[in-house]
Amino acid sequence: MDPPVRNALFDAAALERLAAVADTDPALVVRDFADPAHAEALERAEALLTGWGCPPVTAAALERMPRLRAVVHAAGSVKHHVTDACWERGLVVASAAAANARSVAEYTVASILFAGKRVLEARRAYRERRGAVDPLALLAGAGNHRRTVGVVGASRIGRRVIELLRPYDLELLLHDPYVPAVEAARLGARPVPLDTLARSSDVVTLHAPELPETRHLFDQDRLALLRDGATLVNTARGSLVDTAALTAELVSGRLRAVLDVTEPEVLPTGSPLYDLPNVLLTPHVAGALGNELGRLAHAALDELERYGHGLPFAEPVRVEDLHRSA
Known part of the structure; x- marks a missing residue:
C-alpha cells in the first residue's frame, strides 16, 4: 500500500x-x-x-x-x-469490503433522506434570502413520507442501504438480475425491471459493479425516464452514468443529483456540476475515511x-x- x-x-x-x-x-x-x-x-x-x-x-x-x-x-x-x-x-x-460497505451505505441513506427533504434547495434559499423564507411554501411537496426509492444492485452496499431504509415510511424497489423475487422480498424490496424502477422512483441510488455491461447503465434514454425532480445518487462508480447526458439534465434543472463518483474522476475544472445548485458533488468520500x-x-x-x-x-x-x- x-x-x-x-x-x-x-x-x-x-x-x-x-x-x-x-x-x-x-x-x-x-x-x-x-x-x-x-x-x-x-x-x-x-x-x-x-x-x-x-x-x-x-x-x-x-x-x-x-x-x-x-x-x-x-x-x-x-x-x-x-x-x-x-x-x-x-x-x-x-x-474488508463488508466493513467499507457500512460507511458507503450510511452516506447513501443520508443522501436519500436529505434529497427527500430538498436540503440543498432549502440551504440555497435560506442563504440567498438571509432567513426570509417560508418553509411551507418553499418545500411544498417535499418530504420522505411514502416516497419511492429505487435501489440498483443488491451488492453488499445495496443490501445494507435497503436494510437501513426499512424502518422509514418508503417504498423500496430493487433491480438486480441476479436476485430472485423471493430473495428481494426477504430483503424488503419489490423487484422490478430497470426501466420500471427509473420511471417509478423519486430517488434512484446506484450500487452496481463496474463491468462492461453496466457502463452507462443510465444513459440519455434511461435518464429521460426519471421523473421531473427525481434525484440520482451515485456512490458506486462514475462509469455507470453517462456524464454528458446527466450534465445536460442537471443544467436544465429537471433532475437533482448526489454524486460521490464521476467519470472522469476528477471532473474537468470547467464542469458545471461543481456549481449547479441542484447537485451535491463530493470527492469520493462515501467510503471509509x-x-x-x-x-x-x-x-x-x-x-x-x-x-x-x-x-x-x-x-x-x-x-x-x-x-x-x-
Missing part, C-alpha cells in the same frame, strides 16, 4: 495487534515489488496485507514471493491488484488472524464471483 495509507489505516493499537497476529515488521511498507530493498522480506512472505496503492501482484511479482499463499486487503475491491496470476497460484484472498478507517484495519486483521489459526476467511473473495462484483 502507499505509506500514507498505512499511517491512516493503522493507529498504535492496530499496529500492536498486527505485531501480535503476524511475524512482520509493521514499519515495512512495500510500494514496488521489484525494489531490491524488499527482496528478502518478499521471499519470506506468506501473506500480503494490502491497501490503496498496492501495485498489481503480477506473475513477475509472484516470482519474488515463492511462499506467498494469501492476500488480505484492508479496503474494498481487489480488482486493482489481484491479477489472474494470483488465482492461478491458488492464493486465498479476503477483503477518518475514524472509519480503523474498522477496515481491524476487519483485515481479523482475517489475518483467522488465516494464522488455519481457519477459512470470513469474507473471502472468490474468483468465480468477480464477474459480478466491484
